[in-house]
Amino acid sequence: MSNLPVASQPSTSQSPHxxxxxxxxxxxxxxxxxxxxxxxxxxxxxxxxxxxxxxIHSGSGGTTSRLESSSPLAKASPNRNVTPPRPAPHRRPxxxxxxxxxxxxxxxxxxxxxHLAAAMLKGLDFASLRTIVEFGPGTGVFTRATLEALRxxxxxxxxxxxxxxxxxxxxxLQAEFAPIAALDPRATPGQHDPRDRTHTTGxxxxxxxxxxxxxxxxxxxxxxxHADLIISGLGWPSIPAGVRDAILEKTxxxxxxxxxxxxFGYHIGLSLPGAWGFRKTVRRLFSRVTIxxxxxxxxxxxxxxxxxx
Numbered sequence: 001m002s003n004l005p006v007a008s009q010p011s012t013s014q015s016p017h018x019x020x021x022x023x024x025x026x027x028x029x030x031x032x033x034x035x036x037x038x039x040x041x042x043x044x045x046x047x048x049x050x051x052x053x054x055x056i057h058s059g060s061g062g063t064t065s066r067l068e069s070s071s072p073l074a075k076a077s078p079n080r081n082v083t084p085p086r087p088a089p090h091r092r093p094x095x096x097x098x099x100x101x102x103x104x105x106x107x108x109x110x111x112x113x114x115h116l117a118a119a120m121l122k123g124l125d126f127a128s129l130r131t132i133v134e135f136g137p138g139t140g141v142f143t144r145a146t147l148e149a150l151r152x153x154x155x156x157x158x159x160x161x162x163x164x165x166x167x168x169x170x171x172x173l174q175a176e177f178a179p180i181a182a183l184d185p186r187a188t189p190g191q192h193d194p195r196d197r198t199h200t201t202g203x204x205x206x207x208x209x210x211x212x213x214x215x216x217x218x219x220x221x222x223x224x225x226h227a228d229l230i231i232s233g234l235g236w237p238s239i240p241a242g243v244r245d246a247i248l249e250k251t252x253x254x255x256x257x258x259x260x261x262x263x264f265g266y267h268i269g270l271s272l273p274g275a276w277g278f279r280k281t282v283r284r285l286f287s288r289v290t291i292x293x294x295x296x297x298x299x300x301x302x303x304x305x306x307x308x309x
């Protein structure tokens with residue numbers, strides 16, 4: 001943040017808010033997818049002919065102003081309105097690093113975009129959803145988008161279960177959603193940790209370091225008979241056919257009648273045998289399978305499958 005050299009009047013300019021998108025790491029084939037300067041850095045002279053000014057840093061997105069002081073007493077005035085800097089954002093692992101470490105499991109060189117997340121959730125009635133399951137949340141691109149949609153629909157009764165096989169990624173998500181994940185998913189709707197400053201009341205989130213094959217156990221542990229929505233970021237073409245089909249069979253069994261399973265595929269992966277094997281299996285298990293237009297603003301371009309039970 002720059003300091004505007006105005007001695008007599010406080011500055012009214014504001015730092016622009018810059019929104020950044022976190023990188024997302026890899027997903028294992030079986031269970032996952034896809035010095036702010038100190039205020040007054042220098043010391044004011046003890047005796048000065050003209051008033052000196054001192055910057056007041058208000059942190060990210062705040063306003064920078066200057067405080068006139070002609071004496072050490074004015075410099076120590078309790079009327080100074082100093083806003084402390086905001087804490088550093090939650091650090092997430094490097095997606096590219098994970099891809100280089102395990103390209104087969106990652107199956108992509110970049111995290112899913114917000115445009116793909118919007119396509120995954122398009123047209124859903126979030127007010128009616130009570131139990132949502134996500135396979136392979138990775139760094140949580142779809143997780144955050146889903147929770148935002150639930151809050152926008154004022155749905156405080158929903159339970160969100162995420163199954164992440166990679167223990168490091170599961171730990172990252174558990175740390176981010178700790179105030180909500182610590183709650184028992186069977187607790188009274190709307191409960192929340194009063195220390196939580198990131199999330200509003202409900203929905204409740206439970207992050208499990210678990211395999212997608214264990215969706216039935218995850219639902220039972222949460223006291224939920226079925227799922228109203230299942231979303232997935234798994235890299236289906238890279239999953240062995242037997243494991244892939246077992247996950248899809250459990251997915252269909254876990255869904256309530258008429259509810260949807262949504263996942264995505266990469267446009268460049270259509271020629272892979274695993275992609276056609278996936279299509280064949282979902283058409284056998286679900287009453288209706290539709291494919292969205294290509295989301296070009298994603299790397300690589302992708303499309304969404306909606307499979308309705």
